[in-house]
Amino acid sequence: MNFIRIIPSLLLSNKKLVKGKKFTNHINAGYPSSTCLALEGQKCDEIFIIDLDSYKSDKDPDFDSLSEISKNISTPITFGGGIKNIEQAKKAFKCGADKIYLSQILFKDKEIINKIRNIYGSQSIVAGINIMSHNQEHHLLEDKEKNIDILTHMKSLVQCGVGEIKITFVNNEGSEEGMNLDLSKKIISNIDLPIIFEGGLGNIEQIIDMIKIGANSFAIGSMITFKDYNIFKIKQHLFNKGYKVRF
Amino acid sequence: MKVGILDYKACNLGSVFSALYQLGIDPIIINNPKKLFEIDRLIIPGVGAAKSCIDYLKFNSFIEPIKKFLVNKPILGICLGMQIFAKKLYENGISEGIGHIDGEVKKLDTKIKFNIGWREVKFIKKIDKKLNIEDMSSFYYCHSYYISLKKNDYCAGMSYIDNNNEIPAIIYKDNFIGTQFHPEKSQTNGNKLLEFFLNWKKN
Numbered sequence: 173m174n175f176i177r178i179i180p181s182l183l184l185s186n187k188k189l190v191k192g193k194k195f196t197n198h199i200n201a202g203y204p205s206s207t208c209l210a211l212e213g214q215k216c217d218e219i220f221i222i223d224l225d226s227y228k229s230d231k232d233p234d235f236d237s238l239s240e241i242s243k244n245i246s247t248p249i250t251f252g253g254g255i256k257n258i259e260q261a262k263k264a265f266k267c268g269a270d271k272i273y274l275s276q277i278l279f280k281d282k283e284i285i286n287k288i289r290n291i292y293g294s295q296s297i298v299a300g301i302n303i304m305s306h307n308q309e310h311h312l313l314e315d316k317e318k319n320i321d322i323l324t325h326m327k328s329l330v331q332c333g334v335g336e337i338k339i340t341f342v343n344n345e346g347s348e349e350g351m352n353l354d355l356s357k358k359i360i361s362n363i364d365l366p367i368i369f370e371g372g373l374g375n376i377e378q379i380i381d382m383i384k385i386g387a388n389s390f391a392i393g394s395m396i397t398f399k400d401y402n403i404f405k406i407k408q409h410l411f412n413k414g415y416k417v418r419f
Numbered sequence: 420m421k422v423g424i425l426d427y428k429a430c431n432l433g434s435v436f437s438a439l440y441q442l443g444i445d446p447i448i449i450n451n452p453k454k455l456f457e458i459d460r461l462i463i464p465g466v467g468a469a470k471s472c473i474d475y476l477k478f479n480s481f482i483e484p485i486k487k488f489l490v491n492k493p494i495l496g497i498c499l500g501m502q503i504f505a506k507k508l509y510e511n512g513i514s515e516g517i518g519h520i521d522g523e524v525k526k527l528d529t530k531i532k533f534n535i536g537w538r539e540v541k542f543i544k545k546i547d548k549k550l551n552i553e554d555m556s557s558f559y560y561c562h563s564y565y566i567s568l569k570k571n572d573y574c575a576g577m578s579y580i581d582n583n584n585e586i587p588a589i590i591y592k593d594n595f596i597g598t599q600f601h602p603e604k605s606q607t608n609g610n611k612l613l614e615f616f617l618n619w620k621k622n
Binding site: 271 | 428429430431432433434437438440441466467468469470471499510511530531532533535536537538557559561562563581601603604605606609610
């Protein structure tokens with residue numbers, strides 16, 4: 173059995189970390205560089221940094237913050253949010269990113285996957301899938317007409333050559349209500365790539381429910397930002413329940 | 420001691436630079452074969468696609484100078500930086516490697532074709548008595564190709580991807596050490612390995 177991956181998911185805005193609910197109402201959540209250093213001390217397995225400002229606008233991603241973070245830690249960093257072209261991806265790698273997170277751009281320009289893959293390899297690309305759910309009906313956040321099948325979309329990204337997928341349950345984000353188990357199970361059995369799940373985790377039992385259906389990588393926001401959990405504590409609980417974690 | 424990092428324009432140069440800097444080294448970026456004369460040991464980072472890396476090294480006349488460097492100075496190859504020392508690589512077509520290690524670089528033979536995350540290293544041979552890393556220590560991996568060795572003589576440690584598949588995690592031959600994992604991203608254990616390399620074969 174492989175190690176369960178616990179990955180803090182940090183949102184960057186205006187050089188600070190923020191955290192919200194369901195992709196809105198972001199409030200201040202600390203200073204990026206010192207927070208990452210603390211998370212490394214707690215033995216997080218990787219760190220996700222998503223730049224919100226460049227996600228929402230045409231601005232360049234905040235490469236300065238990325239550089240500053242990477243100078244202080246030796247933990248794998250996935251960086252993204254508003255990466256729109258190969259030049260920005262190159263700059264991100266130069267500033268200390270190990271993997272690039274792509275989401276919105278995948279609806280406009282799938283060719284970017286090929287461009288990054290040819291230079292940096294597929295393993296360096298994480299595709300972001302944002303799922304909205306209403307009464308067992310699911311669609312992609314970016315798909316306003318609601319006519320793209322989620323699994324078909326993911327399979328096409330696998331074909332294009334991404335190396336990893338991050339699923340975000342947008343409705344559950346910040347809610348601490350747990351994840352959508354049925355949908356997660358369906359995704360795991362249909363997609364042969366490492367999959368990271370995010371959105372809705374509020375306690376250890378919810379993580380264990382997900383592990384039981386085959387998930388092994390989790391991106392965590394609220395649970396470590398505003399609650400009395402930290403990475404070490406989460407891992408210790410999982411270890412006590414017999415799961416393999418790294419200290 | 421001067422340590423160089425090879426910049427082949429497609430690697431996580433920043434990460435390796437920071438890791439060395441934290442260990443008290445001011446690394447020199449090597450973007451020209453002549454610069455190899457300025458340094459005592461070389462690190463070749465990973466993160467990259469084999470073909471584009473090899474093409475870059477050939478186009479910029481790096482292959483022979485790297486071979487000469489290796490005759491009397493140590494090199495650490497990380498991930499793809501290790502794989503390019505094999506004879507043949509099969510990522511994005513076939514490329515000819517530096518050929519120092521008798522092996523071929525192939526796509527992982529597992530259901531999920533990517534090995535991303537932390538795995539334990541089972542040491543099968545001691546590179547040096549100064550290498551002070553406990554057996555079954557964990558390191559960070561992020562790859563979809565692995566080096567398949569002709570002979571296991573050069574392999575110092577193996578790593579399991581799943582229950583059935585193990586791959587060479589750390590190899591060495593003469594002045595060369597290669598790791599499939601990323602020491603620059605492996606927190607305390609990674610730093611130990613980098614420190615070991617910085618002091619390896621030092622009189």
